[in-house]
Amino acid sequence: MLLQVKNLRCGYGSLEVVHGISLHVCAGEIVGLLGANGAGKTSLLKSVVGLLQPWQGEIHVDGRPTRGQAAWRSISHSMVLVPEGKMIFADLTVRENLLIGGYRNPDRAMQIEIVFDRFPLLRERASQLGGTLSGGEQQMLALGRALMARPKILLLDEPSLGLAPLMVKEVFTEIVRMRDQGLTVLLVEQNVTATLQVADRAYVMETGDIILEGNAADLMHNPEVKRAYLGKGAKEIWE
Amino acid sequence: MKPRLKPGLSFTLLAAALIVVPWILRWADMEYCLTQLTMSLYYAIVVLGLCLVMGYAGQVSLGHGAFFAIGGYTSAVLTTCDVSKWQTAAWLGWIKQSPFCMAREDLFGNPILTLSPWVAFFAAMALAFVVANLIGYPALRLRGHYLAMATLGFGMIVNKVILGTAFTGAADGINGVPEWNLGLGLTVSGKRALRIENYFIASGLLLLLLVLLHNLVRSRVGRALQAIHDRETAANAMGINTALYKLKAFVLSALMAAMAGVFLTHYTAGIGPSEAGALKSVRYVALAAAGGMSSLWGVTGMSTLLNYMSLRGLFGSYDNAVFGLLLIGIVSLAPEGPLKPLARLLRRFVGACRPPNAVGPDAARPDNGPARRASDQTQCLFP
Numbered sequence: 147m148l149l150q151v152k153n154l155r156c157g158y159g160s161l162e163v164v165h166g167i168s169l170h171v172c173a174g175e176i177v178g179l180l181g182a183n184g185a186g187k188t189s190l191l192k193s194v195v196g197l198l199q200p201w202q203g204e205i206h207v208d209g210r211p212t213r214g215q216a217a218w219r220s221i222s223h224s225m226v227l228v229p230e231g232k233m234i235f236a237d238l239t240v241r242e243n244l245l246i247g248g249y250r251n252p253d254r255a256m257q258i259e260i261v262f263d264r265f266p267l268l269r270e271r272a273s274q275l276g277g278t279l280s281g282g283e284q285q286m287l288a289l290g291r292a293l294m295a296r297p298k299i300l301l302l303d304e305p306s307l308g309l310a311p312l313m314v315k316e317v318f319t320e321i322v323r324m325r326d327q328g329l330t331v332l333l334v335e336q337n338v339t340a341t342l343q344v345a346d347r348a349y350v351m352e353t354g355d356i357i358l359e360g361n362a363a364d365l366m367h368n369p370e371v372k373r374a375y376l377g378k379g380a381k382e383i384w385e
Numbered sequence: 386m387k388p389r390l391k392p393g394l395s396f397t398l399l400a401a402a403l404i405v406v407p408w409i410l411r412w413a414d415m416e417y418c419l420t421q422l423t424m425s426l427y428y429a430i431v432v433l434g435l436c437l438v439m440g441y442a443g444q445v446s447l448g449h450g451a452f453f454a455i456g457g458y459t460s461a462v463l464t465t466c467d468v469s470k471w472q473t474a475a476w477l478g479w480i481k482q483s484p485f486c487m488a489r490e491d492l493f494g495n496p497i498l499t500l501s502p503w504v505a506f507f508a509a510m511a512l513a514f515v516v517a518n519l520i521g522y523p524a525l526r527l528r529g530h531y532l533a534m535a536t537l538g539f540g541m542i543v544n545k546v547i548l549g550t551a552f553t554g555a556a557d558g559i560n561g562v563p564e565w566n567l568g569l570g571l572t573v574s575g576k577r578a579l580r581i582e583n584y585f586i587a588s589g590l591l592l593l594l595l596v597l598l599h600n601l602v603r604s605r606v607g608r609a610l611q612a613i614h615d616r617e618t619a620a621n622a623m624g625i626n627t628a629l630y631k632l633k634a635f636v637l638s639a640l641m642a643a644m645a646g647v648f649l650t651h652y653t654a655g656i657g658p659s660e661a662g663a664l665k666s667v668r669y670v671a672l673a674a675a676g677g678m679s680s681l682w683g684v685t686g687m688s689t690l691l692n693y694m695s696l697r698g699l700f701g702s703y704d705n706a707v708f709g710l711l712l713i714g715i716v717s718l719a720p721e722g723p724l725k726p727l728a729r730l731l732r733r734f735v736g737a738c739r740p741p742n743a744v745g746p747d748a749a750r751p752d753n754g755p756a757r758r759a760s761d762q763t764q765c766l767f768p
Contacts, residue, residue, distance in 0.1 A: 195622060221624030233619035235612050246612045249605070250624040295624060 147206075148173045148299050148330050149194070149225070154203030156193040163189045165354040166203070171299065171332050176325050178341040178362060179334045181351035182375045187334045188230055190351075191303050195220045195227045208298060221250050226297040230304050232288045236277025240268055240287060243276045247291030254294060261290040282313035289320060299330040306337045318344050338375070342366045350374050395682070396596060403588040407581050418697070419584045420575070425692035426587040427649040430594060432672045432688035433681065434641030439670070440679030441602055442634040443614035444525070447666045448536030449642045451543035452513055454661035456643030457650035459509035460502065461559040462552060464651075467491075469498040492561040502565035502573075506647050513643035514636060521635040526628050532635070537663065544661040558657030565651040573651040583652060590648065591685065594641060598681055610634060611679075664705050671712035677722030687724070 149171040157163040164186040171177045181187045192198035194205055196217040205213045207225050220227075226247075235243050244261060248254030262269035265286050271279065279287060285305055292300055302321070306314040314337065322344050325331055335341040342348060342362045350358035350365070352374045358365065365371055410416050431453055438444050468486065487501045500508075524535035547553045554560075564574030571586055572579060601607055612620040613627050621627050650656045659665065672691055676684030691711075694700065700707040719726055 197618060197621060216626070217621040218624050218626045221622075227622045229619055229622055233616045233622075235615040235619065237615055238608065238611055242608055242611075245605075246608055246620070246623050246625070249609065291623070 150206040152204040178345035178348035185351040224298040226292040234276040247294030421696040430645040434638030436684040441610040445533040448540040450665035451540040452639040452642035453646040456646030457656040460505040463505035467497040517636040517639035525631040560655040
């Protein structure tokens with residue numbers, strides 16, 4: 147198991163947002179984490195990498211406990227987060243963005259060529275500023291930047307956010323391609339259909355708890371997923 | 386890549402310009418201006434250090450005047466305090482012979498024994514290092530404007546401590562600071578005969594620090610600092626220890642301020658409490674903003690020019706008001722500093738003069754690209 151989270155609780159101030167969640171991601175899987183706005187998906191992800199200090203629980207990456215470590219250390223645990231909203235360094239060039247991604251990788255000069263081969267578009271735009279790329283290109287850059295650290299597991303926070311449907315498809319195809327080459331992905335998303343199409347397994351979150359988990363194919367036809375998004379009264383309203 | 390002057394060439398041009406200045410002033414029979422120019426070069430070192438904190442690490446320090454004062458005052462106190470007062474000390478005989486001490490006469494011709502300026506210099510740097518770490522460590526762990534608030538308070542405390550302490554001369558400050566023999570035949574001193582030599586010491590020091598910072602911001606560390614400035618969370622998620630880098634940048638710039646303080650104190654043979662005032666610190670921030678914050682060249686140029694004008698008394702009694710207005714104007718009208726929009730305008734003008742099909746290699750770069758790269762253009766046009 148590459149990532150294991152046990153009974154994780156976290157929040158902001160005195161408000162608990164994630165109420166004791168357990169999940170795991172095995173090597174070579176794409177695991178989807180679904181949920182509506184405010185379900186606590188991003189908070190969960192943040193506390194897994196250490197951007198938010200967990201209140202309670204255990205986190206194991208590749209067998210090693212990482213709870214309580216600063217975020218910048220999590221990179222050395224072969225885990226990389228692609229934050230929500232891409233967070234491209236707008237004032238740095240594409241090449242510099244990638245070099246920052248390989249900050250802790252001593253072979254970053256070699257790795258950048260691998261990333262360029264994978265995303266030829268980035269090579270074309272190497273000396274262009276990150277902020278001048280289109281939304282889809284920025285998402286590609288964010289993925290390439292994450293690959294610079296040569297992670298085993300990639301945590302993606304809403305990669306489809308703000309992208310045109312065609313671009314969403316392209317990004318998701320890329321995620322599948324990375325999985326097929328041996329990368330493990332935890333995919334946090336609101337886009338249910340797209341996620342369940344590419345994921346192997348998925349968890350569904352609602353207000354800080356995991357309410358469903360299972361194979362992606364099974365969840366696709368589970369009415370509870372819809373209910374988790376639309377709220378408790380969904381049944382009466384929609385049927 | 387777009388065409389631009391190689392850094393080596395830019396530095397050579399700047400060095401040449403700095404070397405030519407004294408001869409031009411001599412020719413114009415205005416050699417007296419060199420004194421103020423030397424002083425503003427030292428002040429430029431403070432602003433250059435601030436540029437690293439503001440333009441690269443993305444933090445604001447309102448306490449650089451205090452670090453300047455810590456450097457200057459430590460040096461002034463140690464080189465004017467008569468050690469021979471402690472006649473009973475057993476080690477006095479030994480220390481008299483050692484190179485750590487200097488026997489000389491004070492302003493009234495009495496023989497005194499003080500620490501040598503080199504010892505005072507290292508003591509000043511050590512003190513600034515410790516204090517900068519003490520202020521920066523807690524403040525930089527928090528996000529936002531905590532460093533600005535902490536340093537503002539710190540600056541005021543330093544100012545009041547200096548005003549209320551007898552051995553720092555209270556409101557009078559310290560006079561009679563000796564000249565500083567740097568070795569190699571160079572002496573930091575305000576003597577008229579050494580005016581040109583001191584101008585070259587100041588410009589040499591500034592140029593050296595400029596080269597060092599230039600290399601620093603283009604290294605892996607510099608990229609990390611820019612990433613922190615851009616998006617701290619993302620930088621953190623990329624494996625950059627953001628708190629440590631911000632602290633290092635802050636301490637380095639505090640050391641530069643203290644160093645400028647030591648040199649200027651020896652140059653003007655004294656220091657007063659106004660150097661630690663809050664308005665002085667605000668002025669440094671205004672100067673860094675006027676130079677475009679992240680442009681080392683712009684900051685050096687603007688700060689030298691404006692400080693020179695201020696020291697020549699061109700702003701009269703409106704001195705502080707001018708710098709306050711400058712800061713307000715820049716923040717509201719040209720947040721990137723006045724040089725970058727100017728450079729863009731110039732570029733557009735040059736582009737308009739060129740035939741439309743003969744576009745340069747930088748045509749791929751959209752013209753409305755964010756500001757920092759525009760500063761590269763600034764560097765290209767005004768080395």
